Amino acid sequence: MKHIISILLLFLVVYGKTFAQQPDSTEIKKLSKLRTESGVDPTRVQSKASYSMLIYDPVVNPGRINNKFSMNIGISRWSFSAKYDIVTKLSPAEGNGFSSGSGDFRFSVLNAFFVKGKHALAASAEFSVPTGAPGYGSQYFSLTPALTYSFTITPSLFFAIQPQYTFQLLKDPAYPNLGILTIRTFLAKFTQSGYFFVFEPRPIYDFVNKKFDMIISPILGKALGKGFNLLYLMEIPVTTSMYENTGILYQFGVNKSF
Numbered sequence: 388m389k390h391i392i393s394i395l396l397l398f399l400v401v402y403g404k405t406f407a408q409q410p411d412s413t414e415i416k417k418l419s420k421l422r423t424e425s426g427v428d429p430t431r432v433q434s435k436a437s438y439s440m441l442i443y444d445p446v447v448n449p450g451r452i453n454n455k456f457s458m459n460i461g462i463s464r465w466s467f468s469a470k471y472d473i474v475t476k477l478s479p480a481e482g483n484g485f486s487s488g489s490g491d492f493r494f495s496v497l498n499a500f501f502v503k504g505k506h507a508l509a510a511s512a513e514f515s516v517p518t519g520a521p522g523y524g525s526q527y528f529s530l531t532p533a534l535t536y537s538f539t540i541t542p543s544l545f546f547a548i549q550p551q552y553t554f555q556l557l558k559d560p561a562y563p564n565l566g567i568l569t570i571r572t573f574l575a576k577f578t579q580s581g582y583f584f585v586f587e588p589r590p591i592y593d594f595v596n597k598k599f600d601m602i603i604s605p606i607l608g609k610a611l612g613k614g615f616n617l618l619y620l621m622e623i624p625v626t627t628s629m630y631e632n633t634g635i636l637y638q639f640g641v642n643k644s645f
Contacts, residue, residue, distance in 0.1 A: 394606065423644075425608055428537055433500055435524065436643050440639050444635050448449075448632060449478065450490040455640075493514065507536070511609055527565055533552075546574050548571070550570045571587060576588075582609050600626045601626060616644075617640070618642070
């Protein structure tokens with residue numbers, strides 16, 4: 388809870404200092420470019436390549452590192468992306484160290500079918516292909532359709548909500564069904580100096596296990612110029628069971644827009 392209160396106070400300070408600033412037309416174009424290249428808003432289509440290191444630090448399970456590579460191709464209002472993970476796990480047995488293996492391959496398609504004024508809508512579908520061996524991949528061939536709505540409050544501030552539902556298309560009969568509803572809601576602030584701040588509360592409901600979880604995620608990014616962006620985020624589970632088994636996620640990444 389202390390982590391969450393500190394994060395909320397930080398964002399209030401950031402918004403309080405920058406909300407009153409009124410950018411001119413040149414600054415508005417710069418902020419719009421930053422918003423598109425950051426990759427924060429799913430309704431903004433952009434071609435980019437990215438790499439992220441995800442560090443999982445659970446309480447009761449060994450830690451894990453995911454090296455995630457992704458490529459996104461934007462054509463008009465269409466976006467096509469592919470993602471691939473290399474997973475490194477710490478062995479639960481003392482003295483065995485780390486082991487690495489291929490994770491799952493995911494690809495998705497998105498269409499920003501409505502963009503008018505301050506409002507935008509995008510529909511997407513992501514397929515997860517179980518290319519990873521047991522212990523490294525999910526072992527599910529699954530589909531996650533999603534719908535994103537974004538509202539531009541000011542040129543430097545926007546709100547978005549994205550409900551998404553994950554279910555299996557094919558699986559081993561020994562594995563349970565998938566039926567997970569995730570609602571991503573995020574408030575993002577962009578500054579004229581190239582920084583962007585995002586606050587994302589993410590409720591998650593597992594229909595199969597009748598289980599509710601909640602994640603609070605603060606995100607900090609910085610545009611470096613020439614299409615490069617640095618990104619840092621945390622995912623903090625609110626529920627005790629998820630905190631103990633999944634732990635806090637730390638992610639460091641860089642992307643390059645084309």
